[in-house]
Amino acid sequence: MSDHLPVLLVVVPLIAAPIAALIRSVRLSWLIACGASWWALYAAWGLLSRVRGGEVISYALGGWPAPYGIEYRVDAVNAWVILIVAAIASVATPYAYQSVRREVESDRVSLFYSAWILCLTGLLGISVTGDVFNVFVFLEISSLSAYALISLGQDRRALTSAYQYLIMGSIGATFIVIGIGLMYIMTGTLNMMDLSERLPAVMDTRAIPVAFAFLTVGFSLKLALFPLHLWLPNAYTFAPSAVTAFIAATATKVAVYMMLRFFFTVFGAAFAFDVMQVDLILLPLALVAILSTSLVAIHQQNVKRLLAYSSVAQIGYMILGVSLASVAGLTAGLLHLFNHALMKGALFMAMGCVMYRVGSVRIDAMAGLGKKMPWTMAAFVVGGLSIIGVPLTVGFISKWYLVQAALAAGLWWVAALVMVGSLMAVIYIWRVVEVAYLSPAPDGDGVAEAPLAMLIPLWVLVAANVYFGVNAGLTTEVATRAAEILMGVTS
Amino acid sequence: MNILGHFNYWIVIVLMMMGFYTVISRGNLVKKLIGLSLFQTSVFILYISAGKITGGTAPILIDDHGEAAEAASHVLYSNPLPHVLILTAIVVGIATTALGLSLVVRINEAYGTVEEEVIHNRDESL
DSSP: OGGGHHHHHHHHHHHHHHHHHHHOOHHHHHHHHHHHHHHHHHHHHHHHHHHTTSOOEEEEGGGOOTTTSOEEEEOHHHHHHHHHHHHHHHHHHHHHHHHHHHHSOGGGHHHHHHHHHHHHHHHHHHHHBOBHHHHHHHHHHHHHHHHHHHHTSSSTHHHHHHHHHHHHHHHHHHHHHHHHHHHHHHHSOOBHHHHHHHHHHHTTSSHHHHHHHHHHHHHHHHTTOTTSOTHHHHHHHHSOHHHHHHHHHHHHHHHHHHHHIIIIIIIIHIIIIIISOTHHHHHHHHHHHHHHHHHHHHTOSBHHHHHHHHHHHHHHHHHHHHHTOSHHHHHHHHHHHHHHHHHHHHHHHHHHHHHHHHSOOBGGGGTTHHHHSHHHHHHHHHHHHHHHTOTTSHHHHHHHHHHHHHHHTTOHHHHHHHHHHHHHHHHHHHHHHHHHHHSOOOTTOOOOOOOHHHHHHHHHHHHHHHHHHHOOHHHHHHHHHHHHHHHTOOO | OOTGGGHHHHHHHHHHHHHHHHHHHOOBHHHHHHHHHHHHHHHHHHHHHHHOOTTOBOOOOOOSSTHHHHHHHHOOBOOSHHHHHHHHHHHHHHHHHHHHHHHHHHHHHHHSOOBHHHHHHHHHTO
């Protein structure tokens, strides 16, 4: 069976999704969702432990060999991303049960889990496949189910934000198809490895730079790179809390992975950075994202919206690492991919607990929560410290590597701006912590600690934030290996 | 090649720009979706045009004996792969439009309008 892991990783959730929809029992469809995501985690771990040493798994779908059939191709880069997606899903799904019961109408819950599993399937599929058109198909599977999940939020603005996301997301996906189409017209192949061999012969034509431009804009829309992030704050704010925690920790990460895969594997770093000089666009946009959206986050009254803007800033850090186009920069970007999933997952889950008990995530509703919900708010504090980048948390590890990579590239002012971004994170996290711990609580509203079924998944992520902040051996090892593969360096 | 030789591609560009402009400029949520569909459809034509070869026939494998075998080796056929890809993309397009329209129905139920500006004002006044 382990030979078929790459395809089973995707097929098992894909089959689980319609079953969850047909069963129409809240508990059973939730159990199926748990099973699907735990299976994905098992498969992801199996794949990662096989490719950690530098091996590459190539799986021919249906037995059709690579350039003709669809190839699933796993190396350290996507095994890493698959593990992130699967790990977050296997923590977020158990968490979702209570949260969803409170926030989603009961006759829709089984359909909710069906869309949830489909979203997971799509994200895993994008990460595992070695075929560019397959990327588009899985991208749409994950995006369409994400739009549906977001629209299930309680507030009616969830509908308009899902609609807005649908329009912008579809434009992004269509841009990606145009880019893929132009590459296919020029080379006659859709396989990533085959493309990377055939593209150099036609690099000088006008079609390939145009394809590259379409793909870059499409990915930037999907990963919410400033200024194409406009769909993100509303979508994260009004989606059901569990959905926000899941999507914020996974969807944009997978979009970053797509960009990396196309830039480095399909086009090659030399074309992307020396010929097209995409770093000249990405670096300033990443810095503007870090500074401007952190500033916007400081002024938010709704904590979920505050964290959403902070997410755009954190995406800026990842893209900053990518734009350095060095092994060190990529390592920092890939580390932050994992670390940001841990911290934003924890923070949004903490907000889900507050939503469950208080029914609001506005800052003024947090008054006195430090006493009433000590575990939830303590988790928020640890997650917040991680966003800031305090030592002993994962946030510190990725910031450390990022600053070192910037200094190694001689960009000391970039390193300084990264520090400024961290200081701004101190301000917006402190605004929440101050109200929660220092404001007096309103009397007699009967707010108690969140149920254990939500606290345990939350604290699993918080513990991971600390564990991988202290013991970063595994994460840095895999991220470095993945960065070396992308840059084509053999260690 | 002359301009007429690229007729399909001109149509692609015109449709793409019409669709894209409609998405950006219209405030009516249904019209936006129509624009999005046009935009996606133009890409379908781009792919299918690329698969066409002048004088090419359908890619059907001809029997392996007698004269047919010789004929088969000379047959010029259109590339079937873009058609297959676009079949998938059409399904995705339908799903996107259907989901978009169902969101518009729900928005209409919640707000009583499908005009972006009115919706925006009603949320502001909360």
